[in-house]
Amino acid sequence: MIQSDPDDLFDRPEVSVRPFEFDADVARVFPDMVRRSVPGYAELVGLSGLIARRVARSGTRCYDLGCSLGAVTRSILRQTGPDVVIVAVDNAPAMVDGLRVRLQDVPGADRVEAVCADIQAVAIEQASVVVLNLTLQFVPVTERLALLARIRGGLVPGGVLVLAEKMAVPDDRGGALLTALHEDFKRANGYSELAISRKRSALEQVLVPERIETHEQRIEDAGFAGHCRWFQSLNFVAWVAWT
Numbered sequence: 001m002i003q004s005d006p007d008d009l010f011d012r013p014e015v016s017v018r019p020f021e022f023d024a025d026v027a028r029v030f031p032d033m034v035r036r037s038v039p040g041y042a043e044l045v046g047l048s049g050l051i052a053r054r055v056a057r058s059g060t061r062c063y064d065l066g067c068s069l070g071a072v073t074r075s076i077l078r079q080t081g082p083d084v085v086i087v088a089v090d091n092a093p094a095m096v097d098g099l100r101v102r103l104q105d106v107p108g109a110d111r112v113e114a115v116c117a118d119i120q121a122v123a124i125e126q127a128s129v130v131v132l133n134l135t136l137q138f139v140p141v142t143e144r145l146a147l148l149a150r151i152r153g154g155l156v157p158g159g160v161l162v163l164a165e166k167m168a169v170p171d172d173r174g175g176a177l178l179t180a181l182h183e184d185f186k187r188a189n190g191y192s193e194l195a196i197s198r199k200r201s202a203l204e205q206v207l208v209p210e211r212i213e214t215h216e217q218r219i220e221d222a223g224f225a226g227h228c229r230w231f232q233s234l235n236f237v238a239w240v241a242w243t
């Protein structure tokens, strides 16, 4: 696990009242926050690297879109050969700064191009793997299809999209159970009732989850030839989609 200060952000009264932002405070606690908030996060990161190991070809690029501090970037770096370039993109300057620091003593880090930019404006070219690990949920819903279609267009034959998202649960007993269990997971990881409810408010309209069927329909509409779901833990789910 990468070094992190403990996440106490939502125990502070002033942080709750404004919408969630990937600023310097969040970047400082992010590894602790994401580990304690996303069930299966370590598996998502590790398995994304293994997917890249299987798929990435020499002379191609792997993209880590919404890379935060580069957990997936480092996972891919460990699993791919010397002729694979990794393009790590985030539009939060504090995240990209943190990524650059964390790459300093990592072997092979010269294969990583760290870019501070909007993923909607970054060219995707010669890509064998494009990872959106918990990132699409922050892109405006109306712009999601265009982004996936552009990713599809930048993939080499045999290339894949790896998409992981918090999902909107169905409005039924199963959905209610998943939501309740996600809160139990946060409680079990030491978050207070207040912190859980404040973060929920801060994320409203910032993180917009969608139903599994909506994601799968969009993957098809974007022109991918096929997809399969390879991960689910409570209300977090991941797919691989291929050309």
Ligand SMILES: Nc1ncnc2c1ncn2[C@@H]1O[C@H](C[S@+](CC[C@H]([NH3+])C(=O)[O-])CC(=O)[O-])[C@@H](O)[C@H]1O
Pocket: 022, 034, 045, 065, 066, 067, 068, 069, 070, 071, 072, 089, 090, 091, 092, 095, 117, 118, 119, 120, 132, 133, 134, 135, 138, 139
């Ligand atoms: N339009 C955008 N352009 C660029 N970056 C963006 C955009 N929108 C959001 N981000 C960035 O996407 C990241 C989402 S976190 C990803 C975790 C990481 N993938 C991980 O495997 O640790 C997930 C979470 O916090 O739930 C943040 O760093 C944002 O700045």
Ligand SMILES: O=C(O)C(=O)Cc1ccccc1
Pocket: 033, 034, 037, 038, 166, 199, 207
């Ligand atoms: O905490 C949540 O409810 C999440 O969906 C995960 C998360 C993790 C880190 C930043 C924002 C959301």
